[in-house]
Amino acid sequence: MNYNWNWSIFLEPSPEGAGTYADMLLSGLSWTIATALSSWIIAFVLGSLVGVLRTLPSAGAQRIGTAYVELFRNVPLLVQMFLWYFVLPEVLPGNAGTWLKQLPNAPFYTAVVCLGFFTASRVAEQVRAGIQSLPRGQRMAGTAMGLTVAQTYRYVLLPNAYRIILPPLTSEFLNNLKNTSVALTIGLLELTARARSMQEFSFQVFEAFTAATILYVLINLVVITAASFLERSVAVPGTR
Amino acid sequence: MTSSPMPGPTVAEPVAPGARAPADSGLQSGRLIAPQAGGAPGVPMIAIDNVNKWYGDFQVLTNCSTAIVKGEVVVVCGPSGSGKSTLIKCVNALEPFQKGQITVDGTKVMDKATNLPKLRSRVGMVFQHFELFPHLSITENLTLAQRKVLRRPAEEAKKRGLDLLARVGLSAHASKYPGQLSGGQQQRVAIARALAMDPIVMLFDEPTSALDPEMVGEVLDVMVELARDGMTMMVVTHEMGFARKVADRVIFMDRGEIVEDATKDDFFGKPRSERAQQFLSKILQH
Amino acid sequence: MFSNFDFSVIGSSLPYLFGQGMVFTVTLTALAAGMGVVLGTLLAMMRLSGVPGLKHIAKVYVELMRSLPLVLVIFWFYFLVPYIGAWVTRAPNPIQVGAFSSALITFTLFEAAYFSEIMRAGIQSISKGQTGAANALGMTYWQTMANVILPQAFRNMLPLLLTQTIVLFQDTSLVYVLSLTDFLGAASKVAQRDGRLVEMYLFAAVVYFAVCFTASFLVRRLQRRVAIIR
Numbered sequence: 176m177n178y179n180w181n182w183s184i185f186l187e188p189s190p191e192g193a194g195t196y197a198d199m200l201l202s203g204l205s206w207t208i209a210t211a212l213s214s215w216i217i218a219f220v221l222g223s224l225v226g227v228l229r230t231l232p233s234a235g236a237q238r239i240g241t242a243y244v245e246l247f248r249n250v251p252l253l254v255q256m257f258l259w260y261f262v263l264p265e266v267l268p269g270n271a272g273t274w275l276k277q278l279p280n281a282p283f284y285t286a287v288v289c290l291g292f293f294t295a296s297r298v299a300e301q302v303r304a305g306i307q308s309l310p311r312g313q314r315m316a317g318t319a320m321g322l323t324v325a326q327t328y329r330y331v332l333l334p335n336a337y338r339i340i341l342p343p344l345t346s347e348f349l350n351n352l353k354n355t356s357v358a359l360t361i362g363l364l365e366l367t368a369r370a371r372s373m374q375e376f377s378f379q380v381f382e383a384f385t386a387a388t389i390l391y392v393l394i395n396l397v398v399i400t401a402a403s404f405l406e407r408s409v410a411v412p413g414t415r
Numbered sequence: 416m417t418s419s420p421m422p423g424p425t426v427a428e429p430v431a432p433g434a435r436a437p438a439d440s441g442l443q444s445g446r447l448i449a450p451q452a453g454g455a456p457g458v459p460m461i462a463i464d465n466v467n468k469w470y471g472d473f474q475v476l477t478n479c480s481t482a483i484v485k486g487e488v489v490v491v492c493g494p495s496g497s498g499k500s501t502l503i504k505c506v507n508a509l510e511p512f513q514k515g516q517i518t519v520d521g522t523k524v525m526d527k528a529t530n531l532p533k534l535r536s537r538v539g540m541v542f543q544h545f546e547l548f549p550h551l552s553i554t555e556n557l558t559l560a561q562r563k564v565l566r567r568p569a570e571e572a573k574k575r576g577l578d579l580l581a582r583v584g585l586s587a588h589a590s591k592y593p594g595q596l597s598g599g600q601q602q603r604v605a606i607a608r609a610l611a612m613d614p615i616v617m618l619f620d621e622p623t624s625a626l627d628p629e630m631v632g633e634v635l636d637v638m639v640e641l642a643r644d645g646m647t648m649m650v651v652t653h654e655m656g657f658a659r660k661v662a663d664r665v666i667f668m669d670r671g672e673i674v675e676d677a678t679k680d681d682f683f684g685k686p687r688s689e690r691a692q693q694f695l696s697k698i699l700q701h
Numbered sequence: 702m703f704s705n706f707d708f709s710v711i712g713s714s715l716p717y718l719f720g721q722g723m724v725f726t727v728t729l730t731a732l733a734a735g736m737g738v739v740l741g742t743l744l745a746m747m748r749l750s751g752v753p754g755l756k757h758i759a760k761v762y763v764e765l766m767r768s769l770p771l772v773l774v775i776f777w778f779y780f781l782v783p784y785i786g787a788w789v790t791r792a793p794n795p796i797q798v799g800a801f802s803s804a805l806i807t808f809t810l811f812e813a814a815y816f817s818e819i820m821r822a823g824i825q826s827i828s829k830g831q832t833g834a835a836n837a838l839g840m841t842y843w844q845t846m847a848n849v850i851l852p853q854a855f856r857n858m859l860p861l862l863l864t865q866t867i868v869l870f871q872d873t874s875l876v877y878v879l880s881l882t883d884f885l886g887a888a889s890k891v892a893q894r895d896g897r898l899v900e901m902y903l904f905a906a907v908v909y910f911a912v913c914f915t916a917s918f919l920v921r922r923l924q925r926r927v928a929i930i931r
Contacts, residue, residue: 178784245914245917246910248913248917249909249910249913249914249917250871250906250909250910250913251871251872251874251885251909252871253874253875253877253885254874254885254902254905254906254909255906257889257898257902257905258902258903258906261898261899261902262898262899262902262903265898265899266899349768353768353769353770353771354770355770356770356771356772356773357770357772357875359772359878360877360878367770367772367773367776370773370776371776374776374780380780381780381781384773384776384777384780387773388765388769388773388777391768391769391770391773392765392768392769395768504833507836507837509833509836509837531836532836532839532840532841532844533839534839535836535837535838535839536838536839537839538837539837540833540834540837542830542833542834542837544828544830546828546830546831546833546834547834548831548834548835548848548849548853549853550852550853550856559838559848559849560835560838560839560840563840563844563848564838564839564840564844565839605834608838609837609838612838612839618837
């Protein structure tokens with residue numbers, strides 16, 4: 176193998192003019208984190224809503240929930256990204272479409288919405304599984320005390336379900352974080368995109384990708400540590 | 416070869432098995448077993464010598480010693496957690512132990528040089544939960560190890576398997592799957608599966624304790640027949656009726672130790688240790 | 702609202718979309734799934750082997766793959782495979798590897814990590830008594846695995862393995878970043894050539910949805926059947 180390693184490349188100025196290659200990667204990292212966190216808010220709220228719909232007694236509500244999950248789970252994320260970015264502005268009525276097209280930072284907003292809706296379908300499945308794993312008596316006990324359906328979910332079912340599904344939710348959070356890289360196809364300058372452009376500018380392929388790899392592994396470790404800390408702090412005494 | 420002093424002080428003279436030992440082919444005379452190989456004169460079939468085993472800091476077996484000669488039927492009993500199942504699993508090294516020695520037909524089971532699969536293929540074992548392979552038909556269960564381990568041709572393996580299936584009275588179920596049989600039927604198949612390997616000794620690890628009460632009898636009947644055919648057997652069980660009927664010796668274990676190791680008559684007639692007396696009085700009450 | 706759109710572009714490009722694009726996608730999915738399951742099973746066996754070196758290599762490999770975005774892994778192997786090829790064949794310079802081979806290697810190695818987690822759970826779901834019984838009959842580790850443990854683990858995990866294959870089918874669309882002509886790549890090329898992005902991407906979404914929805918439906922039916930047999 177005759178590859179010329181050059182680890183000092185990170186300290187050299189990037190051709191973009193502002194800062195070194197290291198700065199470039201770190202700016203990518205911050206876009207990755209910003210996109211992941213913003214989209215997670217949508218995913219968590221919308222996913223919980225859809226998950227709850229699928230556990231309601233009403234057949235109509237269940238059908239809506241199921242349709243949502245099936246729709247967003249059976250189309251590749253990349254295709255969804257293109258639909259939001261290229262197709263939506265064209266099919267919206269005139270003014271709205273134009274507004275969308277002229278939106279500054281459009282790749283970021285599109286990625287956030289797209290990932291939010293996509294990940295919501297996965298969160299919904301976890302929330303549903305969590306609620307269904309609770310003893311049936313819990314719901315009845317809530318109803319018997321005179322709680323409304325919404326109150327039963329808010330005070331009885333969801334607090335328990337979220338605790339149960341914390342581990343799978345953590346891995347959905349990490350999946351969402353990794354999926355932000357798909358947004359490089361619509362021009363989001365996140366970490367993988369920055370590593371890729373560093374490779375194109377400097378020809379130091381493996382240094383760029385190694386750095387990105389290490390950064391992704393580090394975020395994973397931070398998230399896993401934070402999640403296990405969260406798990407311990409919300410654990411109900413007396414339960415496993 | 417082991418030259419260590421045989422069993423502890425309470426061991427009675429093992430009953431000579433000669434009286435019941437078979438002479439000719441098991442199948443022709445309608446028995447469950449073929450003539451046995453192994454078991455040179457004077458050498459015990461199974462010699463357990465000062466075996467100690469720990470799980471971490473917790474000692475599960477303490478200085479266990481006994482010997483089983485060819486043709487002998489030994490019942491091992493004791494309260495749950497006494498280590499009896501662990502001890503029997505040490506005999507074919509399904510459970511490793513840290514100190515002491517076990518030899519089967521002269522071969523050390525924990526020796527690195529020992530070909531364990533080969534040794535195990537000569538030691539039949541029957542488990543509490545049957546452990547038939549659920550994805551294989553009864554016939555396939557009976558023939559798998561014959562073909563893969565003993566390298567018997569498929570036809571020969573099948574014939575041997577079906578003969579034994581007939582002997583345990585289940586010929587009609589040859590092409591069924593384990594899940595379609597009752598617990599008692601599954602355990603009889605498991606016995607046939609072990610016998611198909613032509614073992615020199617059979618180990619039974621609580622063979623009836625996972626069965627519904629009405630199915631215990633059919634399994635014990637097969638085991639009694641096997642004992643009467645002269646098979647060397649080590650049986651962990653609470654079935655004292657079985658022990659009275661066919662055992663030569665009874666070993667009583669408690670807290671990982673062999674507390675009593677006596678002939679059947681001595682054990683049931685005048686158990687020496689208080690713990691064995693208590694155990695017997697509890698068990699024989701029902 | 703679709704008055705400005707011309708969906709006839711779909712009809713005229715069907716042979717290209719399916720004859721080339723979908724064939725590429727399906728071939729890549731099938732081969733990568735097959736090889737990925739084999740490699741994944743080996744990784745799972747290594748991880749459960751208790752042999753210190755093997756166990757840790759498998760663990761690090763699986764955890765590393767699972768913590769990286771697929772897009773980054775695709776880039777990694779796109780540049781790395783020529784060097785590995787040169788190293789294996791002792792060639793002095795990086796050797797050219799076809800785009801398809803490069804993608805196949807990438808997806809096999811990446812998905813193996815996910816398949817290995819499924820197979821690990823599958824192997825662990827088989828009771829220890831089964832291994833004990835096989836060992837007691839004199840079977841070696843490999844005989845026990847091949848005849849007793851893996852067939853059961855594989856059957857129990859078949860629905861999950863197939864579900865993961867559907868995910869893989871969707872993931873292959875990411876070869877777009879290498880400008881390969883999979884189904885989405887083909888749709889995208891037509892879209893850009895004719896300026897028909899809306900029509901082509903909507904059509905691609907509909908096709909992916911139809912394939913994946915049908916496949917998931919079949920897997921759910923299979924799952925119910927497996928559940929009954931057990």
